[in-house]
Amino acid sequence: MKFFMEPELHLLPKDLSIYEHQVAGHGYSQRCEQNPVKTKPQLLHSHDERCIYKPVQGAPKGDREIQFYREVFNEKVATCRDPDLAELRCLLPTFRGVHIDAATGRRYLRLDDLLADFVQPSVMDLKMGAQSYEPDASERKRSVELAKYEHRARVGFLVTGLRAWRQERQSYEQLGSGTGPR
Template identity: 35%
Template sequence: MAKSDQELPEGFRQLKTQVAGHTFEESNAEAVGLLQDSKAGCVLKPLGKPECGERELRFYESLAEAGASGDNDLLALLRGHVPRFYGPLKLVVNRRERTFLRLEDLTRSYAKPCVMDVKMGKRTWDPESSPNKRKVEEAKYVMCKQKLGLCLPGFQVYLPKEEHTQETTILRHGKDYGKSLNVEGFKQTMALFFNASTSDSKSRRAGCELLLKEVLRQLQEILAWFQRQRLLHFYASSLLICYDYSRLADPPKPLINGYHQNDDDPATWVRVKMIDFAHVYPAEQGLPDENYMFGLQSLIEVVQSILHR
């Protein structure tokens, strides 16, 4: 079955900006990727294996309930760093009923969406993993994962076709590219993704600087949350970094007092959100999630190095 021949419910289509995770496969009707409901502004993520899918659904539901009774204020704070959750939905895809999570479409308003999935932590296997699963996970992305606590399952980025031109081309890479990266290659790829190497015009350089500063601000907010929380440990979870390339050449201008007007707020075209919660567990012995924070601090350092080079 060709990807274009997938049997999807009316009003839904495959998500074009999906860069990682399970996808639709031409040779396997059982393989289902992310869907998009553009009318409702939602992305639909299929639940994975029963135990993983239920765990991820419970996580989103616990976030939705947090703070309602004054409890779990830390969980309520986390909601701002996670795509909005609109509940589960059953759909028939390829003649089989499946359950999906309805999530906010982070790039819905973007003219030229650049998207990167960065998996966090040296350890990507959860406490219930079999010895074989641990071995498989530890063999993936070894060069970057052990030194940075980061790996790169996939990304897409718009790049200028030539210097001093408005024409663009799209570069897409998946997990095979990410697995080939060493530390220096990872840093170079991050600079490429942020268009830090292609900012030839003054306005695009200004836009790139604003982009990097906004990414850093959001990363540091997520780190501040992790430094406080002792509730959960996140395994094989990712950060999704998104921005609209079309805003790079026309960055919002700061006001005299240093604030942006609402329409010019970089948070409207730059988003860093936590995703993938199939392997979230209660914190062991009430300890901080050092594994996730190690990767997060590495990512902050990489982005800072690009900004200040």
């Protein structure tokens, strides 16, 4: 199995819960508090570690994401063989390695929880970039992605989810995919 060959692979802790501040992304619609790791992959949270565990997608996307985080947080980058990667560090949650669920074989990125110090955080999930498909994507894939949000090419991003705390109501307001200027 490939994942046992990876450097610095750690076992997933057992005391994790579903991350309550996830507003979009992989696994978002599959919520099951009783057994969060056994269901479809979703963001998991360790309150004690102040970290989240983000599920790694299948190949090749997941492997590219792991490689990206390893390059950005590689100590040799700090001495700057690539200044652009070093600059990204301040914009990303700190990468703490790759963990695996021994029962399912799923891999997770361990990242600092940027919201750990907030009581009622307002959260927005977005996809950066004017397009979300590979240059060699099929015509069907292109049309599906373009239909998600017609202004994406102009504004350069897509809001995939938003949850705002409304003080006057003492509750959250949630907006879904495609939210943005009309």
